[in-house]
Amino acid sequence: MCGFLAIFTLFKHQKPLSLNGLVFLLGFAWMGWFSVQNLNTHVDEIYLNQSILVTGVIADLPEASTDKTKFIFYANSPFKSRLKLSWYGKNRPALQTGDAWQLQLKLKRNNGYQNLGGFDYEQWLFYKQMGATGYVRSSKSNQLIQVNQTNSMDQFRQDLRYSLQPFLQALDFGGVVNALIIGDRSFVKESHWELFKDTNTTHLSVISGLHIGLISGFVFLLVQFLWRRCQRCCHQIPAQVLAAYFGLLSAFLYALIAGFSIPTGRAFIMAGVVFVSLILRRHHNVWQLYGLALILVLANNPLSIFSVGFWLSFYVVGVIIYGVKQHQDKSWMFRLLYIQLLISVATLPLIAWFFASGSLLSPIANLVAIPVFSFIVTPLSLIGAILVLIGLSYPAELSFAVADQALAGLSYFLGLLQQFEFNQWHYTQTQTLDLILFVLAVFITLTPKGLKLRLLSVPILALMLLVPNEKIAQNTALITILDVGQGISHVVQTQNHTLLFDTGARYPSGFNLGGSVINPFLKAKQVNVLDKVIVSHADNDHIGGLTDVLQAIKVKEILTSTPNKITRQSSLCYAGQQW
Template sequence: MGRPVIPLPLFGKACAAALLVGVCVVVYAPVLLPASWALAAAVLGLVAWLRWPRGRCCGALLLGLGWAALHGHARLDAQLTVDVAKRAGMLQGRVIDLPRHSELSTRFTFRVDNHAEIPAALRGRDLVLNWHDPRNGDPPSARHQVKAGSRWSLQARLRPPRGLRNPGGFDAERQALLQGIAGTGSVIAPDQARPLALPTGLPAWRERMAAAIAAQVQGDSARFIQALALGDTRGLTPQDWDTLRALGLTHLIAISGLHVTMVSFAAGWLTAQGWRFFPPLPRRCPSHVAGAVVGVLAALLYAAVAGFALPTVRTVLMVAVLAAATCSRRPAPTGQLLALAVWAVLACDPLSVLAPGFWLSFGGVLWLMWCLRERMTRVRAFLAAQAVATLALSPLTVAMFGQASRAGPLVNLLAIPCWGSVVVPLALVGTALEALVDGAGRWPWQLAAWCFDASWQLFGRVAEQPWALWWVPQSAPWALPLALLGVFWLLLPRAAGARLPATLLCLPLLWPMPARLQPGEVELQVIDVGQGLAVWVRTRSHTLLYDAGPASVGGFDAGERVVVPALQAVGMARVDQVLLSHTDRDHAGGLGAVRRAFPQASVQAPPGALQAAAACHAGQHWHWDEVRFELLHPAPDSAYDGNASSCVLRIETPHGAVLLAGDIGHREEAVLLRDGAGTLRADVVVVPHHGSAGSSSPAWVEAVSPRLALVSAGHGNRFRHPRPEVVARWQAVGAEVLNTADSGALRVWLGPQGLQVREQRLFERRWWDAAEQARSAAILSASKQAASGPEG
């Protein structure tokens, strides 16, 4: 007789790993499993998992496939379609988060009421709305009255979730999917918006506490105390986030999973110790059970203070699993507890694997479990844990964020005990006292701020060092598993003899080598910046940035949030020259961020446009790596005239030519045709003025006659760019027209292999992105067919 097969535990480590694999196969696939197949997989997997002891891993795998796909379909079905967005009228609902007020706009999350008079597709949906001040000089609207927890009646122009797509860029559509956001929009007819009820509930309480901290804490650290006590990061500036990234401390700001765990364990331990001083209590309920219950309640309360942010909810589930194991009085190995936590998190939300925090949390615990098995003193265990976490999590951090903090390991040794043991407890004590008696939280908050200030001044000096933050270009998909294997090899016991090959396995991720261009070759990318323009051009050893993207006053800065990350993601360690076509905000708004990131770059702009920049004018030319750059416009002695003064750049290589025309119009096109129509011929052209009706005249298009015409325009922009007649004009001369609004960033190569192009949305295809494009096809078609509207 053969050896009997021992059935795998239902919630064992093997089944948890199989469930996770099944979820990841679906979530990271380019297309979503059909709903009928998903339901069949989930039912079959559940039956096999429950009833087939020998094949529980297969059942868990199928269950993960089906469960994740069903959740994906549910989230997509909850998002707005174009038809529903068009029919939306007056909305009634509640502000469910802390609104972000800037100089000219307010951004907030709005949950629509579940009333019969509201369209069924909008009832109960969460929308992210922007309320802008009037543009025509009218007095400011009532947007500053928007408070967390208040109810409003307002009218908004809605659309499905949509974001920019660039290498290394933030995926707004994935974030909307994770947070359950059904759509975005802008408040229209602000004079008709009116409040329906005063602020109430948890959001209103959080805003009152945030206001109390701001009023009672002296000094600049109030904004950090708001973040640590309430998860309110509205006061943190971009410079604050840059410093935190350089120090590797972003995981400690706001209410992080680490802080929830520390608060839960502290509350549970204090309860268990105090329980023993009252003899009747242990007889009714054991002290370890009381501590576990109080620990879970403390974690739940702290997560509520943070507004139930995703990382805190995940941590509460993990704490609840540990508490349940403690109450059961059954010995549970740490690995089994981790498996139970995986089951709990994925059962509640399988799409949470899209969040970087999921992998950093579980990955960190897994590495620590495996590496720290021997008994150590507390100090030695803390130092060893920091070393292991730094080494083991570096591949995940680099792959997910494109950066790593060299200063992080050292700074965390000080920040974790200082902030976690002193600042956070004082901030929480102040919040608790303030909730009981107005004004009672002043001194705990102030003490927390003084302690934070002392460490922040020290850390700030470290963050200013050029070596503190290390940007890593994007690498091939296979580089991450290779690096994880290398780290595993490095951490093996007695692996000293294998350190060199293990380190080599990490190199493709940590030091990816971008394709090296040969002399005479050129590469360019039209970055997806929305309604604006930013193009980088690369030869073998030089880089030029043509325009820097848009920026609004006190709002979105594409230079900081899009252009610089895109350059760093493709491995641009330096920029030699920035050429501004003109100084309108949609083309030059991001210049400040670009200058801070690449201070060595020289800047050129049209004559008289920018005082600190050299003038660009017709007749200038230079050669980089056997590639000729020539400026065709404006005239050297011309006065600056906005769009009409745009610098027109022609790039000529042995393999073809590129033409970058800024925002010139029909009049400037006629001048260029008169002065030398033969010099306009190009294989690739960035369509002037985003494809407006006031540019791309028939004669100009005929003279250029490109094979590829690229448009940089915002999705559903109010100017209706590019105009359908302009697109048809370029197509009539044989050009393929691609738009960043549809394709994301557009990357083009001119070399011995000819002309090549890559569309970012197709190159990194995601099922939530493909579904969104299908839903937005109708509005894109309608926009391209429209022939009238205001020009930008």
């Protein structure tokens, strides 16, 4: 209230400053109200950690695997909330979007593990507006109440997924093609995820702003080209205006088919701002449109600030806006290559900060992967989907096969890059100032040569990188107790050695704390070798994560009370052993 009074007082004398302050306070208030409403949808404590009968409707597309089905459930009785659920068992029913069910559930509050380098699952659930997580218990009370009879977009997406399965299930990269068409990532193979992750090309393998911008931009240019063939038509409606309508429509339809998820909705808003400005024939500065898109995205969902994709997408668009204005006297091929390399280099700071690791060869990987996805895989995948819808099976099969072969060739190239030991580098998050300095150094390095500012990046990088990290003194140890929920896992570091005591649990769902907590922590700490791993005993919450640790980290010696439970060579530990 004091802020609004101060702005009202200053309005007559400092109008621009007052308006900016007003927008800031309104945004702050909107974020607070939105967050409170989100928190109010969380399930009350009285319903948690016990068996409870809940009725509701299945939302979005259920993700079925061999041992479970993951799905979003809109509960409407005895409470109203959005739940993230899993249904285990071989005899579980095939779930359909929009169906109303009565389910016997066991729910728990949203929580995650808080460790350096780890994924903040609790924040992700808050961002996704989930009221609780849980699973379906085996019970005769689990009953289908009503089959979905409405013609919703989710129903169309599900029908399309079923129609695509016969064409894609035999293809090695069928899961990637499916993800590019309807935004469903449940069929992408784990090995393909790892390949894309290790080469920083994950953003290309699912529907993103790049794909929506590419398709809508292509439609815009095609309609504009065709309309200009008719001079009389252009006198009635300018080609650019008509093309903008079609570009906006194509962006909307593609985002709709992708389920209008938060990333695709964000991409549609960004593309929509540009097309609407063309339709209204307003000649705004490109940075004004950029700012308007940013405000609209945050107004639509202020929780977007918790999404890595939000920061990366607007950051990349800003880099592109800067890049297209450089080297305008060069050929289009040179400028295209320059922008691709600019994006790859400029995003290194954010990727390092958010993911605590990155690929040094990502500029080369993206230089090849972006054209392959943009001009071959994505267009052919969408063309194949259209052919399936109109009943032309053979051309659709051919289109999907070419897309799959293009991905196979690309994966071979990315695999070669993945094999280089120096490709993966790890970064230890310290403080936000380091990120700011990193971004500043990169941008100064990329400034035009005529400004003569590039040498300033050297002292900035030195300030960030050459400041010595805190060293462990001789005859002392640093003990980190990792957050692994039930069970324990401790990392003991001395001046020259590292020991891991216990590895947390592994769950039937496949989730394990070795891969999700311990390995990210060790990589963030730049620990590549464990001198000793001690497994106290063979209970799951102490030994469950060991397999993933052994796969990712070199281990010199394993000590345990149960050597017969460990596949790798290990020794029996005994009282009095010292390090």
